[in-house]
Amino acid sequence: MANKTNINVLWDKIFKVSGLIVTLLGLVVLAVLLIDIFSEGFSRLSWDFITHYPSRHPERAGILSSLVGTIWVMAITAALAIPIGVMAAIYLEEYAKKSWLTNLIEINIANLAGVPSVIYGLLGLGVFVNFLALERSIIAGGATLALLALPIIIMSTREALRAVPPSIREASLALGASRWQTVSTMVLPAAIPGILTGVILSLSRAIGETAPLIVVGALTYIPFLPESPITGEFPFISLAGLKDPFSVLPIQIFNWVSRPQHGFIVNAAAAIIVLLTITFMMNAVAVWLRHKYQKKIRW
Amino acid sequence: MKTAFKIKDVNGYYGESHALKDVNFEIGAKTVTAIIGPSGCGKSTFIRCLNRMNDLVPSFRLTGEMLHNGTDIYQKGRDIIEIRRKIGMVFQKPNPFPKSIYENVAYGLRIHGIKNKSTLDDVVEKSLKKAALWKDVKDRLKESALMLSGGQQQRLCIARAIATEPEVILFDEPCSALDPISTSKIEDLFSELKNEYTVIIVTHSMQQAARVSDFTGFFMMGELIEFDETKKIFTTPSNKLTEDYITGRFG
Numbered sequence: 001m002a003n004k005t006n007i008n009v010l011w012d013k014i015f016k017v018s019g020l021i022v023t024l025l026g027l028v029v030l031a032v033l034l035i036d037i038f039s040e041g042f043s044r045l046s047w048d049f050i051t052h053y054p055s056r057h058p059e060r061a062g063i064l065s066s067l068v069g070t071i072w073v074m075a076i077t078a079a080l081a082i083p084i085g086v087m088a089a090i091y092l093e094e095y096a097k098k099s100w101l102t103n104l105i106e107i108n109i110a111n112l113a114g115v116p117s118v119i120y121g122l123l124g125l126g127v128f129v130n131f132l133a134l135e136r137s138i139i140a141g142g143a144t145l146a147l148l149a150l151p152i153i154i155m156s157t158r159e160a161l162r163a164v165p166p167s168i169r170e171a172s173l174a175l176g177a178s179r180w181q182t183v184s185t186m187v188l189p190a191a192i193p194g195i196l197t198g199v200i201l202s203l204s205r206a207i208g209e210t211a212p213l214i215v216v217g218a219l220t221y222i223p224f225l226p227e228s229p230i231t232g233e234f235p236f237i238s239l240a241g242l243k244d245p246f247s248v249l250p251i252q253i254f255n256w257v258s259r260p261q262h263g264f265i266v267n268a269a270a271a272i273i274v275l276l277t278i279t280f281m282m283n284a285v286a287v288w289l290r291h292k293y294q295k296k297i298r299w
Numbered sequence: 300m301k302t303a304f305k306i307k308d309v310n311g312y313y314g315e316s317h318a319l320k321d322v323n324f325e326i327g328a329k330t331v332t333a334i335i336g337p338s339g340c341g342k343s344t345f346i347r348c349l350n351r352m353n354d355l356v357p358s359f360r361l362t363g364e365m366l367h368n369g370t371d372i373y374q375k376g377r378d379i380i381e382i383r384r385k386i387g388m389v390f391q392k393p394n395p396f397p398k399s400i401y402e403n404v405a406y407g408l409r410i411h412g413i414k415n416k417s418t419l420d421d422v423v424e425k426s427l428k429k430a431a432l433w434k435d436v437k438d439r440l441k442e443s444a445l446m447l448s449g450g451q452q453q454r455l456c457i458a459r460a461i462a463t464e465p466e467v468i469l470f471d472e473p474c475s476a477l478d479p480i481s482t483s484k485i486e487d488l489f490s491e492l493k494n495e496y497t498v499i500i501v502t503h504s505m506q507q508a509a510r511v512s513d514f515t516g517f518f519m520m521g522e523l524i525e526f527d528e529t530k531k532i533f534t535t536p537s538n539k540l541t542e543d544y545i546t547g548r549f550g
């Protein structure tokens with residue numbers, strides 16, 4: 001009896017120690033990666049680096065077109081994926097009757113979240129680039145990444161909606177509110193922090209995607225910017241830029257690391273720092289939102 | 300006495316399971332009616348039929364008629380929103396919205412399109428007074444309703460139900476999550492409320508039913524075993540099952 005307890009205590013310790021080692025290992029690998037990248041690329045970061053087009057000469061090359069491309073593509077991705085994803089989740093969670101069909105949809109969405117991203121690229125190539133004849137444009141790239149972000153947004157939104165207690169819905173409906181009034185005035189506001197967190201995390205995943213955009217045909221060398229969305233003449237807004245070819249940061253990085261000159265490796269490291277900074281900032285906003293609203297709403 | 304509800308041959312089913320069996324009785328307007336019976340006998344099912352909250356349960360089906368002021372609640376084409384506005388409900392667990400005290404009470408009016416500030420102010424004050432909560436909260440209407448105690452939250456839920464000027468208020472075990480002092484405060488309210496509203500209360504407490512109600516219905520296994528004046532039910536019930544239940548021999 002006493003023997004057995006001793007063995008259990010021993011196992012407990014072994015597990016504790018090995019768990020700690022494994023966790024530290026992960027952190028150390030990450031730290032080494034970061035240190036390596038920063039020591040290589042930090043000195044290359046400058047205003048010039050951000051405001052110059054790519055070039056054959058590593059010391060003159062910059063990330064202007066791919067950074068702007070990333071911003072454009074992410075704007076399209078967000079504009080497409082957020083409304084569609086949130087509405088789909090609201091429909092599934094608040095309106096749809098449970099049936100074999102909704103079950104099937106549910107399982108499929110969960111599976112879609114696990115599909116390798118290159119497959120989304122192939123889908124985008126088939127549907128947006130060829131079938132809808134959008135060519136190798138920002139809109140095709142943004143739509144492709146929106147497909148990739150959709151399942152994550154739908155799942156996290158449903159999670160957030162489910163976390164709102166049913167008693168709140170009952171209370172609202174019992175007062176004579178319609179379903180839509182209940183969802184829009186009670187359920188959505190309470191679910192917003194969870195929804196935003198999911199949205200940001202899905203976008204920060206999409207922003208680093210390379211493979212699907214290569215398939216869709218993002219370029220690696222772009223010496224110009226898409227047409228500006230703000231114009232001098234009425235109506236001051238132009239969407240013509242959407243049909244322009246584009247590059248994005250991950251593809252610029254991918255291109256640079258495959259060059260033989262050391263100068264491009266340094267450029268790649270610097271571009272990685274920029275990309276990482278953007279991702280970290282997005283994640284920080286997600287964490288901050290979650291923290292802020294958690295304190296405000298408790299049931 | 301005017302009749303508020305006339306229940307005719309009502310049967311209720313969750314899928315295959317038969318939860319209400321041939322229920323027939325009448326509920327008088329501006330009276331307090333208590334619904335008692337052992338757990339799982341269909342009290343909540345019955346009361347949730349009266350404002351069609353059971354429409355939310357996909358498997359639920361109802362046959363028969365439930366007339367409110369002479370027209371069937373389940374008639375084709377009846378406006379559910381109108382029904383729920385006329386027949387308010389307070390639930391077992393206090394469920395205030397995570398908003399201010401003021402907004403909780405004003406919500407029912409806002410969703411029906413009333414925006415006028417002074418109307419809202421008036422209704423909020425009147426409703427909170429009727430729910431005996433005005434004194435406790437008049438200086439902190441903008442504070443979150445979640446800051447209130449359980450008993451205050453339940454009275455807020457009553458105020459919220461009153462605000463839409465219903466004719467009927469349904470209570471499903473409104474005190475079961477509350478302490479004795481909060482419970483007695485809410486019990487005191489019932490006799491006030493019945494001057495203006497038809498009140499129907501589901502309760503597990505025999506004493507509560509005896510104290511606050513004019514009429515009592517005893518359910519068992521989905522059947523209405525007996526319905527009569529509360530005095531009669533608790534002194535000389537005509538059914539043996541009722542007698543066994545109120546004397547605590549089972550349930």
Ligand SMILES: Nc1ncnc2c1ncn2[C@@H]1O[C@H](COP(=O)(O)OP(=O)(O)OP(=O)(O)O)[C@@H](O)[C@H]1O
Pocket residue numbers: 313316318336337338339340341342343344345356358
């Ligand atoms: N949503 C539901 N789906 C299926 N069956 C249900 C549902 N709600 C209630 N029932 C069943 O219907 C019967 C009556 O339940 P009901 O909730 O009306 O009882 P009750 O008298 O209110 O009980 P309690 O005193 O415990 O609240 C029970 O057998 C219960 O299991």
Ligand SMILES: [Mg+2]
Pocket residue numbers: 342343344471
């Ligand atoms: Mg019940």
